[in-house]
Amino acid sequence: MITKIFNNKKINEAAELIKKGEVVAFPTETVYGLGADALNPKAVKKIFEAKGRPSDNPLIIHIADKKEIYFLAKNIPKNAFKLIEKFWPGPLTIILKKSEVVPYETTGGLDSVAIRMPNNKTALKLITLSKTPISAPSANISGKPSGTNFKHVLSDFNGKISGIIKSNDSQIGLESSVIDLTTNPPILLRPGGLSLEKLKKVCPNIISKPNKNHLSVSKSPGMKYRHYSPNARIILFEKGSEYKIKEYQIKFKDKKTKVINPNKIKDFAKKLFKILRKCDEDKVDIIFINSVKEIGIGLAVMNRLRKAASIIH
Ligand code: TXA
Ligand code: MG
Secondary structure, three states, rough: OOOEEEEEHHHHHHHHHHHHHOOOOEOOOOOOOEEEEEOHHHHHHHHHHHHHOOOOOOOOEEEHHHHHOOOOOOOHHHHHHHHHHHOOOOOEEEEEEEEOOHHHHHHHHEEEEEEEOOOOHHHHHHHHOOOOOEOOOEEOOOOOOOOOOOHHHHHHHHOOOOEEEEEOOEEEEEEOEEEEOOOOEEEEEEEOOOHHEEEEHHHOEOOOOOOOOHHOOOOOOHHHOOOOOOOOEEEEEOOOOHHHHHHHHHHHHOOEEEEOOOOOHHHHHHHHHHHHHHHHHHOOOOOEEOOOOOOHHHHHHHHHHHHOOOOOO
């Protein structure tokens, strides 16, 4: 398959491909997405194939107009309106009960649906011109770090999808925060680009550290899969254990290692997936990473690092 590359002036051509049921990668403010017509089961299946994603891991539907939630969802709770009013367009995904129009291919067989309005002009234009909501997971081969620039997406999907919109690097660099609003109180299923502190101002009773009981009520299939892993092994050092890095460096002196010591947290969040991918290019065997404080975007950073790590100290 030939993958067409579009610039921001050719979004209409990319939209034609979406209308035809093809897969097109596009930029968002969080990470790049791998998009297809959310209402067309055959198109959605192509996303799963290109990404190598298990079909029970549901996709987020991207919309360009807040009112679309009435079309895609039902029994919408008050919290949803409050959150949308404050945070859309932006890095927040809400889970609602799905309406009949949403195919089970998009929701991985669930009766709920994940919806988000991205804060990115190119993405919004693509959705509008396609005249349909767009399902999109992060643009990366399943299990690998998400794609946050055009080069990442090209290297993962050249020859595997119909098109890629070439645009700027993702501004935030980590995926959206995902909140389940089908339960009361709401549950934060994935910390992300919108901080818990900001979410709590609107939804004070949100459960941010769901335990097993919460998760059996709120089905979150994505959580069981390994994520964000480069080829290198990641060893994560939580606060207070940083001194152990030296021991490891001695132990693995024959291996190619890299120490990552995050300081400016927003900057680090933005570059995290890029750094992990670069380690693969450089054939690094082991990455040592010091942890960050779990405040603001730091909560999402630590969530990604813990999922990517093979050893945590
Ligand atoms: O920022 C983002 O959210 C990016 C951009 C492209 O919008 N998308 C993204 O999609 O990160 P993905 O597929 O990589 O992650 C979506 C997460 C998964 O963990 C999935 O399991 C969860 O959302 N999810 C989707 N629909 C769900 C549902 N109905 N119930 C529970 N979890 C759901
Ligand atoms: Mg993903």
